[in-house]
Amino acid sequence: MFYRLAADALVLFHLSFILLVLFGGLLVLWRRRAVIVHLPALAWGLAVEGLHLECPLTQWENRLRFAAGDHGYHGGFVEHYIWPLIYPAGLTPEIQLWLGSFVALLNLGIYGYVLWRLARRHHE
Numbered sequence: 001m002f003y004r005l006a007a008d009a010l011v012l013f014h015l016s017f018i019l020l021v022l023f024g025g026l027l028v029l030w031r032r033r034a035v036i037v038h039l040p041a042l043a044w045g046l047a048v049e050g051l052h053l054e055c056p057l058t059q060w061e062n063r064l065r066f067a068a069g070d071h072g073y074h075g076g077f078v079e080h081y082i083w084p085l086i087y088p089a090g091l092t093p094e095i096q097l098w099l100g101s102f103v104a105l106l107n108l109g110i111y112g113y114v115l116w117r118l119a120r121r122h123h124e
Contacts, residue, residue, distance in 0.1 A: 001068075003064045004065070004070065013057070021044075
C-alpha cells in the first residue's frame with residue numbers, strides 16, 4: 001500500500017513539475033525571484049522534450065509500482081485522470097518537438113516582457 005501511495009504522489013509531483021515548466025514564466029511575472037526555480041525546470045523540460053530523454057521520475061515511479069505489485073496503470077484515480085495529461089496517447093517525437101518549441105516560445109515571450117518591464121522601470 002505504501003509503495004502505491006508513494007507512486008501516486010510521485011505522479012502528482014511529476015504533473016506539478018510539468019505545470020511549473022509550462023507556466024512558471026507567469027509565476028516570474030508575479031514574483032521575479034521565481035526565476036531561480038523556473039529557469040532550471042524549464043531547461044530540464046526542454047531537454048527532455050527536445051532530446052527525447054527519459055525522465056528519472058518515470059523510472060522511479062515504475063520501480064515503486066513494481067514494488068507495490070502493480071504491472072500497469074489501471075484502477076486508480078491518478079492513473080485514470082492524471083496519466084493521460086502527462087503522457088497523452090499518440091505522443092510522437094515530432095509532437096514532442098512541437099510542444100517543446102511552443103513552451104520555449106511562450107516562455108521567451110514572457111521573459112522578454114519581464115525584461116522589458118525591468119528596463120522601463122530602470123529608465124524611469
